Amino acid sequence: MNRYDDKPAHECGVFGIINHPEAARLTYLGLYALQHRGQESAGIVSSDGDRHYRHKGMGLVADVFHEAELNRLAGSAAVGHVRYSTTGSSSLSNAQPIAGDLTMGPVAVAHNGNLVNALELREDLLRQGSVFSSTSDTEVLLHLIASTFADTLEDALGAAMRRVSGAYSMAVLYRERLFGIRDPRGFRPFCIGRFRDSWILSSETCALDIIDAEYVRDVEPGEIVELSSAGIKSYRFAERQPLAQCIFEYIYFAKPDSLIYGHPVYAVRKRIGEQLALESPVDADMVIPIPDSSNVAALGYSKASGLPYEIGIIRNHYVGRTFIEPQQTIRDFGAKIKHNPLPGLLEGKRLVVVDDSIVRGTTTRKIVKMLRRAGAREIHLRISSPMVMNPCFYGIDIPTRTELIAANSTLEEIRRHLRVDTLHFLSIEGLRKAAGGVPGGFCDACFSGVYPVKFAKVGKDLLEESARQPSLLESLSRMEAR
Numbered sequence: 001m002n003r004y005d006d007k008p009a010h011e012c013g014v015f016g017i018i019n020h021p022e023a024a025r026l027t028y029l030g031l032y033a034l035q036h037r038g039q040e041s042a043g044i045v046s047s048d049g050d051r052h053y054r055h056k057g058m059g060l061v062a063d064v065f066h067e068a069e070l071n072r073l074a075g076s077a078a079v080g081h082v083r084y085s086t087t088g089s090s091s092l093s094n095a096q097p098i099a100g101d102l103t104m105g106p107v108a109v110a111h112n113g114n115l116v117n118a119l120e121l122r123e124d125l126l127r128q129g130s131v132f133s134s135t136s137d138t139e140v141l142l143h144l145i146a147s148t149f150a151d152t153l154e155d156a157l158g159a160a161m162r163r164v165s166g167a168y169s170m171a172v173l174y175r176e177r178l179f180g181i182r183d184p185r186g187f188r189p190f191c192i193g194r195f196r197d198s199w200i201l202s203s204e205t206c207a208l209d210i211i212d213a214e215y216v217r218d219v220e221p222g223e224i225v226e227l228s229s230a231g232i233k234s235y236r237f238a239e240r241q242p243l244a245q246c247i248f249e250y251i252y253f254a255k256p257d258s259l260i261y262g263h264p265v266y267a268v269r270k271r272i273g274e275q276l277a278l279e280s281p282v283d284a285d286m287v288i289p290i291p292d293s294s295n296v297a298a299l300g301y302s303k304a305s306g307l308p309y310e311i312g313i314i315r316n317h318y319v320g321r322t323f324i325e326p327q328q329t330i331r332d333f334g335a336k337i338k339h340n341p342l343p344g345l346l347e348g349k350r351l352v353v354v355d356d357s358i359v360r361g362t363t364t365r366k367i368v369k370m371l372r373r374a375g376a377r378e379i380h381l382r383i384s385s386p387m388v389m390n391p392c393f394y395g396i397d398i399p400t401r402t403e404l405i406a407a408n409s410t411l412e413e414i415r416r417h418l419r420v421d422t423l424h425f426l427s428i429e430g431l432r433k434a435a436g437g438v439p440g441g442f443c444d445a446c447f448s449g450v451y452p453v454k455f456a457k458v459g460k461d462l463l464e465e466s467a468r469q470p471s472l473l474e475s476l477s478r479m480e481a482r
């Protein structure tokens with residue numbers, strides 16, 4: 001959970017490149033482009049073929065890497081990671097990539113997603129004598145790879161992946177080769193790019209654009225790709241299964257300048273806004289987004305409804321993750337420092353306000369209050385996602401059901417709580433329709449409660465949480481029963 005924004009939070013961003021003399025520097029740029037996928041820690045491991053060089057730290061990419069650190073990251077291959085924690089606490093030991101020396105040589109792993117059987121695997125590995133230095137499920141992956149005793153890394157990766165369950169898009173750096181692996185359901189995005197003779201893996205294509213690389217294709221669900229100076233090799237480690245690509249990437253997570261699952265986020269997000277207007281038209285003076293994540297959906301709403309699109313709220317882009325609030329004067333300072341209604345524009349107006357999702361509703365309520373103070377006559381809130389009713393176990397940080405406003409209130413109760421005149425959430429059918437044209441199935445479990453991958457045991461954090469939150473335990477039992 002993005003504690004400041006009251007929004008679901010990305011788990012991680014992964015970037016890797018081989019066959020480039022400035023591999024670490026390009027990885028640093030790639031991580032910059034993926035910063036929206038994780039802001040708690042950043043790390044890069046590079047390789048010159050014999051040795052690995054590593055640096056990681058807590059904070060943003062710009063805080064963690066400077067000239068001196070990048071100069072030390074030698075070699076023509078590198079893998080990098082930005083992290084926001086769910087499984088495993090927020091600490092430097094959990095920052096990725098996680099690197100280790102295997103019998104075949106040094107290996108570094110960077111992972112986006114969440115293994116739903118990480119706890120079971122960890123217990124097995126501990127019994128076999130493995131020693132862990134972090135609580136992250138990425139280290140479980142590294143130990144699993146080491147414990148296969150296969151002759152080649154590609155065989156070891158295949159054997160390890162057949163034991164894991166859940167969501168993962170993973171880059172593995174080994175000497176000057178880079179392996180990309182995506183789980184058989186394809187939960188998290190992962191693409192392959194090319195820049196002259198260099199090959200790249202990235203969570204999103206926006207990181208390819210930043211280094212002028214071309215998008216080649218996605219890593220297929222259930223596929224291991226091996227990138228080296230000789231080109232691409234492909235191995236399958238799992239049979240084809242029904243896809244469960246995270247549909248929330250199109251609503252909120254991915255940047256609008258990315259292709260996700262091979263399709264432009266901008267176009268899908270705009271169609272989502274158009275669908276929202278078809279489902280819930282209203283007589284109003286203008287459409288405004290809650291910036292920036294709702295800009296494109298609001299544009300779609302405006303196009304389909306014919307209502308003018310205005311920037312009614314100005315966002316401050318320079319607010320860090322934490323700041324010091326006044327102790328005695330203004331309450332709710334946090335929302336105000338980030339969003340400011342445009343003076344004069346909203347006075348006496350009937351507004352359609354588009355937001356991408358509601359989790360707890362705390363920030364939305366504060367923004368509505370600001371709009372009323374700015375003179376809005378009517379506020380018609382339109383949410384470009386269905387109601388978020390369930391937690392995610394596949395790599396996105398969504399709170400437990402007790403904290404989700406939609407899981408505990410009726411639509412009318414939410415409307416009254418937010419103090420808006422009308423309220424509509426996009427229907428699940430409408431969302432699927434708007435994402436139509438994108439081949440394959442989607443995961444929409446946080447809306448529908450239908451979880452594509454079942455599990456017996458989940459991460460340590462989740463189990464501890466379930467002990468505190470009976471409703472989460474209920475939700476886990478419902479999943480196991482399916």
Ligand code: SF4
Pocket residue numbers: 187245246247248249391392393394395396443444445446447
């Ligand atoms: S549960 Fe929601 S956030 Fe998680 S993978 Fe599925 S659609 Fe994405």
